[in-house]
Amino acid sequence: MTQSNIAAPAIRIESASNVVPQSLPKDLGFGRYFTNRMFTQRYSADLGWHDAAIIPYGPLRLDPAAQVFHSGQMVFEGTKAYRRPDGNLNLFRVERNAERFNRSAVRMGMPAVDESLHLHAIAELVRLEHRWVPDQAGASLYIRPVMVSMERTLEVRASLEYLHYIILSPVGPYFATGFQPVSVHVSDAYVRAVRGGTGEAKTPGNYAGSLYATEGARAQGYQQVLWLDAVERRFVDEVGAMNIAFVYEGKHIVTPPLSGSILPGITRDSILRLAPDLGYSVAEDRIDIHAVLRDIEKGTVTEAFTMGTAAVIAPVGRLGYRGKDVVIHGFEAGPVARALYEELTGIQYGRRLDRYGWTRVVHTAESREQVSAK
Numbered sequence: 001m002t003q004s005n006i007a008a009p010a011i012r013i014e015s016a017s018n019v020v021p022q023s024l025p026k027d028l029g030f031g032r033y034f035t036n037r038m039f040t041q042r043y044s045a046d047l048g049w050h051d052a053a054i055i056p057y058g059p060l061r062l063d064p065a066a067q068v069f070h071s072g073q074m075v076f077e078g079t080k081a082y083r084r085p086d087g088n089l090n091l092f093r094v095e096r097n098a099e100r101f102n103r104s105a106v107r108m109g110m111p112a113v114d115e116s117l118h119l120h121a122i123a124e125l126v127r128l129e130h131r132w133v134p135d136q137a138g139a140s141l142y143i144r145p146v147m148v149s150m151e152r153t154l155e156v157r158a159s160l161e162y163l164h165y166i167i168l169s170p171v172g173p174y175f176a177t178g179f180q181p182v183s184v185h186v187s188d189a190y191v192r193a194v195r196g197g198t199g200e201a202k203t204p205g206n207y208a209g210s211l212y213a214t215e216g217a218r219a220q221g222y223q224q225v226l227w228l229d230a231v232e233r234r235f236v237d238e239v240g241a242m243n244i245a246f247v248y249e250g251k252h253i254v255t256p257p258l259s260g261s262i263l264p265g266i267t268r269d270s271i272l273r274l275a276p277d278l279g280y281s282v283a284e285d286r287i288d289i290h291a292v293l294r295d296i297e298k299g300t301v302t303e304a305f306t307m308g309t310a311a312v313i314a315p316v317g318r319l320g321y322r323g324k325d326v327v328i329h330g331f332e333a334g335p336v337a338r339a340l341y342e343e344l345t346g347i348q349y350g351r352r353l354d355r356y357g358w359t360r361v362v363h364t365a366e367s368r369e370q371v372s373a374k
């Protein structure tokens with residue numbers, strides 16, 4: 001799909017600098033730098049969504065009594081723009097992020113946005129800020145849409161005013177160690193989400209509630225926490241901000257089903273579609289933590305990996321549970337994780353055939369000049 005397929009609702013565009021600071025380091029980290037522009041629009045019960053604009057990036061003016069600070073009505077998304085070999089940019093399954101943004105909003109009692117305007121805003125913002133998309137391997141421009149409740153009141157009820165904004169951040173690989181295995185602590189004492197709760201919405205409270213356990217795990221030498229289901233504390237849910245899969249006998253991939261407590265990941269969905277093309281079988285099944293730890297020790301589980309936009313795929317090299325650690329694939333990236341990583345990033349960066357029509361090209365003026373100069 002190309003940008004021209006997106007209907008173009010009106011967005012006011014204010015002038016802003018096109019300069020990318022020379023001081024931007026090679027090591028970008030994750031979400032430390034932000035581009036010159038942002039998209040904003042406002043909602044009020046009387047006017048609905050209005051005043052869509054791309055404006056210079058800058059601080060928000062929020063009343064200290066704004067509802068977000070008290071009842072926490074807020075949702076967000078995360079997707080990326082990738083530099084293609086021809087210099088243009090790719091967005092990847094961004095319609096799925098827009099749908100999930102609205103599902104999260106509705107779950108949190110917030111108004112849905114117009115998806116075609118949201119998608120147009122992303123494409124336009126990315127096109128204007130294309131100079132910020134890094135060229136380095138594994139780097140990209142992270143796109144962060146947010147919706148926040150703005151009404152000035154301490155009453156606990158759905159807000160009558162909201163702000164929807166989108167910011168962009170040039171990012172390097174999520175894990176400083178690159179495509180290297182991560183150590184994961186299985187949380188026994190704390191849970192993240194329960195079916196019927198807000199676990200399948202991308203809302204900050206889910207993340208805030210996970211930080212205490214995650215910091216505890218970090219202090220013990222793990223990078224992430226694996227969450228178990230909140231009722232029996234026995235079935236695998238997900239890991240940090242990523243879904244998880246286990247590989248049996250080097251060919252069969254199993255991931256937990258969308259039970260209502262985990263985020264329906266777009267990377268997860270893409271892997272479930274791509275894996276059979278690469279000769280792997282896939283299943284969405286409940287995964288008993290005791291059984292899977294036993295299978296790792298027996299050697300029938302040959303790999304485990306996490307899936308998410310930020311890290312794409314990260315092999316899991318070590319799982320710690322109740323004071324005991326098991327090592328997976330000798331704490332090295334395995335062939336299945338590597339093959340899926342190469343295939344998915346190949347499509348995202350426009351190096352491999354996009355047979356499912358997942359990418360949307362954002363044409364940049366500079367690359368058009370480059371192409372026509374050839």
Ligand SMILES: Cc1ncc(COP(=O)(O)O)c(C=O)c1O
Pocket residue numbers: 078202238240241242243262263264265266267268307308309310
């Ligand atoms: C809790 C959680 N699980 C899973 C994912 C992976 O989702 P996706 O692949 O759409 O990035 C994310 C990231 O958005 C997340 O925050």
